Amino acid sequence: MTLSRLLVRVFIAKLPVMKNIEEKSKYHHGDLRETLLVVATEMLQESGLKEVSLRKLASRVGVSRTAPYHHFKDKNALLCGIAEKGFEQLHQINKCGSKLEKLSVKERFYRFIHDYIQFANNNPELYELMFGRTIWKDESSTLELRDSAYPCFQFQVAMTQEWQKQGLFNVDDNALRVSQVLWGTVHGIAKLFIDGIYTDNSKIDEICDYAVRLFLTNSKE
Amino acid sequence: MTLSRLLVRVFIAKLPVMKNIEEKSKYHHGDLRETLLVVATEMLQESGLKEVSLRKLASRVGVSRTAPYHHFKDKNALLCGIAEKGFEQLHQINKCGSKLEKLSVKERFYRFIHDYIQFANNNPELYELMFGRTIWKDESSTLELRDSAYPCFQFQVAMTQEWQKQGLFNVDDNALRVSQVLWGTVHGIAKLFIDGIYTDNSKIDEICDYAVRLFLTNSKE
DNA sequence: AAGCTCAAGTTGACACTGTCAAGTTAGCGT
DNA sequence: ACGCTAACTTGACAGTGTCAACTTGAGCTT
Numbered sequence: 001m002t003l004s005r006l007l008v009r010v011f012i013a014k015l016p017v018m019k020n021i022e023e024k025s026k027y028h029h030g031d032l033r034e035t036l037l038v039v040a041t042e043m044l045q046e047s048g049l050k051e052v053s054l055r056k057l058a059s060r061v062g063v064s065r066t067a068p069y070h071h072f073k074d075k076n077a078l079l080c081g082i083a084e085k086g087f088e089q090l091h092q093i094n095k096c097g098s099k100l101e102k103l104s105v106k107e108r109f110y111r112f113i114h115d116y117i118q119f120a121n122n123n124p125e126l127y128e129l130m131f132g133r134t135i136w137k138d139e140s141s142t143l144e145l146r147d148s149a150y151p152c153f154q155f156q157v158a159m160t161q162e163w164q165k166q167g168l169f170n171v172d173d174n175a176l177r178v179s180q181v182l183w184g185t186v187h188g189i190a191k192l193f194i195d196g197i198y199t200d201n202s203k204i205d206e207i208c209d210y211a212v213r214l215f216l217t218n219s220k221e
Numbered sequence: 222m223t224l225s226r227l228l229v230r231v232f233i234a235k236l237p238v239m240k241n242i243e244e245k246s247k248y249h250h251g252d253l254r255e256t257l258l259v260v261a262t263e264m265l266q267e268s269g270l271k272e273v274s275l276r277k278l279a280s281r282v283g284v285s286r287t288a289p290y291h292h293f294k295d296k297n298a299l300l301c302g303i304a305e306k307g308f309e310q311l312h313q314i315n316k317c318g319s320k321l322e323k324l325s326v327k328e329r330f331y332r333f334i335h336d337y338i339q340f341a342n343n344n345p346e347l348y349e350l351m352f353g354r355t356i357w358k359d360e361s362s363t364l365e366l367r368d369s370a371y372p373c374f375q376f377q378v379a380m381t382q383e384w385q386k387q388g389l390f391n392v393d394d395n396a397l398r399v400s401q402v403l404w405g406t407v408h409g410i411a412k413l414f415i416d417g418i419y420t421d422n423s424k425i426d427e428i429c430d431y432a433v434r435l436f437l438t439n440s441k442e
Numbered sequence: 443a444a445g446c447t448c449a450a451g452t453t454g455a456c457a458c459t460g461t462c463a464a465g466t467t468a469g470c471g472t
Numbered sequence: 473a474c475g476c477t478a479a480c481t482t483g484a485c486a487g488t489g490t491c492a493a494c495t496t497g498a499g500c501t502t
Contacts, residue, residue, distance in 0.1 A: 188409020196357035
């Protein structure tokens with residue numbers, strides 16, 4: 001939080017735009033867009049989605065209320081920008097998990113489910129935003145958001161195909177459909193925890209275990 | 222919508238509070254609480270959660286901005302009131318589905334999954350409210366809400382136990398955990414549709430089929 | 443070097459929100 | 473007939489997203 005903000009400052013310092021090293025009298029901010037994203041993400045994770053307001057954000061960054069509008073069409077576009085980065089993170093996690101070749105397929109499958117729900121639970125507000133209707137319903141998602149989210153979705157289908165090949169699921173089944181059900185399951189469990197309906201976080205691992213078990217009792221591997 | 226509102230009016234007419242049949246000069250509304258719930262539900266289903274504002278609601282009911290505060294502590298309490306009725310509906314659907322004794326267990330299981338997702342899809346805004354963090358997170362749920370939601374949750378565990386007894390799932394497995402995973406799956410799929418991430422509604426049935434298949438390939442029945 | 447352009451930043455304003463405090467109305471039981 | 477009190481009212485406040493109109497200043501052209 002303080003660190004990430006510091007990194008932005010360093011980044012700013014490197015830009016040719018800055019006249020001198022001291023940050024005084026900076027009518028032009030330098031890289032306001034990036035700073036807004038970073039600070040907004042901080043606010044999101046600290047106090048939740050409904051606490052993120054453009055005005056508070058602007059004042060926290062030290063800029064006027066309407067300055068953000070020169071970098072984001074509206075609030076929704078800003079939120080899409082935050083979510084974008086979230087999808088890159090999640091995609092990264094999935095890629096890492098599928099590369100662990102020392103593990104058996106079953107173990108990798110367990111790892112996927114576990115890591116996914118862990119990510120959601122570690123970043124509840126970000127996850128809420130990434131998969132919430134705020135940014136998806138009514139065609140409100142940005143093009144850039146879709147560009148970062150769709151590869152993440154597709155990767156999950158690809159993983160499912162791999163699991164099918166390795167005998168975890170029937171190869172004849174439609175991979176997209178299987179993946180949609182699997183994703184539904186992890187998404188649903190994650191949401192029920194995040195939204196406060198499943199309240200006992202200490203049972204997360206146990207529930208993941210059961211999810212794996214229910215899907216794999218009949219697998220060949 | 223028009224019907225439900227009419228019913229309320231009829232209800233009002235029956236109340237001794239009303240001085241005369243014509244609805245003029247009604248400083249005291251009669252049954253404002255119920256009317257607010259009905260009209261708010263209409264607004265919710267017509268235009269979505271974020272379009273429901275106390276002020277619009279009040280003006281639509283024909284009452285001053287702050288009148289609702291004499292029947293609901295705050296906006297959250299009103300929303301909880303709406304959700305309450307939703308849970309009673311859902312509970313009813315589950316009860317009906319489990320009573321169809323002509324069907325086989327497998328068919329009843331399919332029926333549960335299908336009906337659940339159908340309910341969510343037919344009442345997307347209501348479902349969003351019922352299971353959203355708006356009313357659940359931060360201890361914001363009303364006592365009355367919990368009184369209507371918990372039985373609904375428990376019924377799903379009871380159904381799971383029944384399915385275990387009938388050989389659909391291992392009897393030795395913890396029913397609560399199995400039910401949590403099953404519910405996670407239907408909830409997740411429902412949410413992904415409602416929130417606009419799964420967009421092709423014509424594939425709902427197919428996805429339900431796969432969900433059932435993935436869970437039941439190893440069942441004894 | 444002077445001047446122009448145009449993105450980046452500014453203030454003021456508007457309509458909307460939830461909610462509180464203080465006042466008014468009228469139905470009920472005594 | 474009279475008050476009590478729940479139900480309902482208006483006024484006010486702080487907060488929101490967003491638009492229109494204005495200012496600033498960095499960088500290119502001449």
